[in-house]
Amino acid sequence: MLKAKILGILFTVFFISGTVFAQPDKATQAENELKKYVNHVVEQVKSTYDPDEKRVILNKSIGHLSGSLNTVKKNMTLTDQDQEFIDRFIHDLQEKKDELNGLNGFSKVQDVHLNDFTDYMQQDIEQANRTITISVTTALLLALILVLIAS
Amino acid sequence: MTFKCITSICFVFWFAACSATEEILVKDTVETQYSLIYIIHGDAGYLYHENGTAFKADKRILEKAKAVGHTNPHAEVFIFHQRPKSHILYLFPKKESKFYYYRGGELLAENSYSRLPVSDLKEEAALYHQYALGKQELTKRVFLYYGHEIPTDKGRGYHVSIPKADFNISSLSVGMSYFNDIDIGYGNRFDLAVLSTCNNGTPETAAKLSNQTNYLVASPIDLHLSYMESHYFMEPDNPDSVSTESIAHNFALRAFNKLVGEVHTPVGITLYNTDELDITKPNENSVVTEFFKAARFGTPQQ
Numbered sequence: 001m002l003k004a005k006i007l008g009i010l011f012t013v014f015f016i017s018g019t020v021f022a023q024p025d026k027a028t029q030a031e032n033e034l035k036k037y038v039n040h041v042v043e044q045v046k047s048t049y050d051p052d053e054k055r056v057i058l059n060k061s062i063g064h065l066s067g068s069l070n071t072v073k074k075n076m077t078l079t080d081q082d083q084e085f086i087d088r089f090i091h092d093l094q095e096k097k098d099e100l101n102g103l104n105g106f107s108k109v110q111d112v113h114l115n116d117f118t119d120y121m122q123q124d125i126e127q128a129n130r131t132i133t134i135s136v137t138t139a140l141l142l143a144l145i146l147v148l149i150a151s
Numbered sequence: 152m153t154f155k156c157i158t159s160i161c162f163v164f165w166f167a168a169c170s171a172t173e174e175i176l177v178k179d180t181v182e183t184q185y186s187l188i189y190i191i192h193g194d195a196g197y198l199y200h201e202n203g204t205a206f207k208a209d210k211r212i213l214e215k216a217k218a219v220g221h222t223n224p225h226a227e228v229f230i231f232h233q234r235p236k237s238h239i240l241y242l243f244p245k246k247e248s249k250f251y252y253y254r255g256g257e258l259l260a261e262n263s264y265s266r267l268p269v270s271d272l273k274e275e276a277a278l279y280h281q282y283a284l285g286k287q288e289l290t291k292r293v294f295l296y297y298g299h300e301i302p303t304d305k306g307r308g309y310h311v312s313i314p315k316a317d318f319n320i321s322s323l324s325v326g327m328s329y330f331n332d333i334d335i336g337y338g339n340r341f342d343l344a345v346l347s348t349c350n351n352g353t354p355e356t357a358a359k360l361s362n363q364t365n366y367l368v369a370s371p372i373d374l375h376l377s378y379m380e381s382h383y384f385m386e387p388d389n390p391d392s393v394s395t396e397s398i399a400h401n402f403a404l405r406a407f408n409k410l411v412g413e414v415h416t417p418v419g420i421t422l423y424n425t426d427e428l429d430i431t432k433p434n435e436n437s438v439v440t441e442f443f444k445a446a447r448f449g450t451p452q453q
Binding site for chain 2: 025027028031032035036038039042043046095098099104105106107109113116117119120122123124126127
């Protein structure tokens with residue numbers, strides 16, 4: 001009986017270690033959720049031929065991202081680093097929205113360039129600096145909101 | 152009986168985690184003109200997408216580095232893939248990282264190894280010295296680093312699975328020095344170092360690495376995770392007939408052209424001659440060449 005219990009514990013620990021350690025850390029998981037969300041947007045934009053519809057998808061998605069960041073900002077006590085990251089991210093998203101719509105000094109992205117602009121937006125987020133340099137709890141909350149929006 | 156079997160399996164895992172590196176018989180090959188050392192950082196988030204397909208930047212560049220090892224008969228290629236630390240059954244440290252050694256187009260060694268809990272390159276350098284040809288037989292030694300931006304100072308958490316370790320440009324410089332051991336005849340500097348990272352192509356970084364490399368190729372701005380590819384080294388110039396500066400220039404140009412063809416973000420690659428640097432006053436005078444392409448998007452008109 002005791003042997004069976006030990007074997008059971010060993011198998012459980014082995015199973016958990018295999019599944020848990022094979023996964024990336026929480027901050028990386030959150031970062032990946034953000035990248036997956038953006039990729040989902042890119043696929044939606046590219047699968048649509050109508051430029052007006054592409055703009056609607058992009059405006060809506062940028063709005064969702066900014067909204068998620070603002071929700072995190074309002075509902076959490078942020079470190080200076082988190083605050084800086086979120087403010088910069090919101091600012092970058094606002095600039096992309098301005099460019100998409102030709103506001104605040106930006107020339108409006110032409111219909112024929114909307115797919116390239118979407119790629120640009122994605123590639124800008126997927127650079128070789130750390131996309132998310134914020135704390136794990138902030139990153140997780142952001143990821144959670146994004147998952148809820150996407151679902 | 153079953154209990155004994157399971158216990159034995161656990162011990163096998165434990166021994167596997169602690170076993171010594173195998174000795175590999177190295178064959179004689181054609182003349183080796185290049186020694187290429189790849190450090191590929193994979194201990195963080197490296198997911199990116201290309202035409203809807205997800206890639207891990209570290210795994211992708213690993214395959215490309217292996218392709219260089221297979222293709223170039225005149226190179227010895229060391230590839231170190233730094234992966235997140237892990238344990239078997241929470242207890243037994245696993246050899247998490249991978250090492251590959253190619254010479255004459257053949258894979259001569261492949262090992263797992265464990266990085267130290269501090270973030271320097273001691274373990275990698277030890278493996279390098281175990282297999283490397285002597286300096287006298289080599290013409291050019293090139294160090295290539297692929298990863299996220301290396302911080303100027305501190306850098307705690309750079310290696311996600313070693314959260315308490317700092318990693319910054321100074322620690323990289325110390326790490327490179329382990330490969331440049333004068334006592335055992337490898338020379339005191341690399342001919343060329345490549346930092347395929349964001350924002351490290353600055354005069355300050357070049358100054359900090361000037362003791363470790365003659366030339367530095369790096370990006371002064373953000374760099375997409377598809378990285379500076381090293382396909383140039385599949386068929387590089389013959390180092391007997393061209394200067395190190397030409398080799399560095401041609402590498403940077405090839406990498407630049409490939410990136411420009413693939414991404415819509417701005418692309419910038421700078422080549423530094425570290426001999427021209429005034430270490431006390433780093434400035435742009437040491438820049439040999441700059442490649443830059445602005446993005447079509449992202450700049451307001453007024």
